Amino acid sequence: MIPEIEVIEEINDGTVYLRKITKNDSEFFFNNLNKKDLITYLSLGPLNTLEKSKRLVRSYIKYWEHYAQYNYIIELREPQVSKVGSVSIWNVNWRHNRAEVGIWIKKLNWNKGYGRKSLNLIKIIAFNHLKLNRLEAHIASDNQNSIHLFGKCGFKQEGILKKYLNFHGTYHDAVVLAYLKTNFC
Numbered sequence: 001m002i003p004e005i006e007v008i009e010e011i012n013d014g015t016v017y018l019r020k021i022t023k024n025d026s027e028f029f030f031n032n033l034n035k036k037d038l039i040t041y042l043s044l045g046p047l048n049t050l051e052k053s054k055r056l057v058r059s060y061i062k063y064w065e066h067y068a069q070y071n072y073i074i075e076l077r078e079p080q081v082s083k084v085g086s087v088s089i090w091n092v093n094w095r096h097n098r099a100e101v102g103i104w105i106k107k108l109n110w111n112k113g114y115g116r117k118s119l120n121l122i123k124i125i126a127f128n129h130l131k132l133n134r135l136e137a138h139i140a141s142d143n144q145n146s147i148h149l150f151g152k153c154g155f156k157q158e159g160i161l162k163k164y165l166n167f168h169g170t171y172h173d174a175v176v177l178a179y180l181k182t183n184f185c
Helices: 023-032 050-065 114-129 144-152
Strands: 010-012 016-020 070-076 082-093 098-105 134-140 156-167 170-180
Touching (some): 010 114, 070 114, 134 156
Parallel strands (some): 098 134
Antiparallel strands (some): 082 098
């Protein structure tokens, strides 16, 4: 049962904008989710063809319509609109009011604060609008950049899941990080 929620299609902090993914984002996904340095720790990819990217984006839009997953494009709008990545609330469990969060940013835009700002905006959506109680991330233990990013955003490490993630045929331990609504101001 889905509680009384308000689905937000766009939110910003004045610098970083999160907006609902559209079919026009297929090419952006295709152009970025086939780069080894970007997809190393992603559960999807590589997107080898534009058609595969279009299918992925169509499935994301369908998930949105069924209240199962919310995929946002991360944009900058000054001096012009530029897409820098994507952040998602996914694997939503309405019975327990929890979901997972994932993010990727183009390497050109790493270490500029866009990931931190995006995760902070996604917490607003998750807790204020979707009425979730818990957000969690499962991050490969050797992905120290992501673990550090989530830690800077207040996510607390709760444990390790052994051989939990399978990237390109190799199993990796996953660090479980979570952020609870009670910690959200």
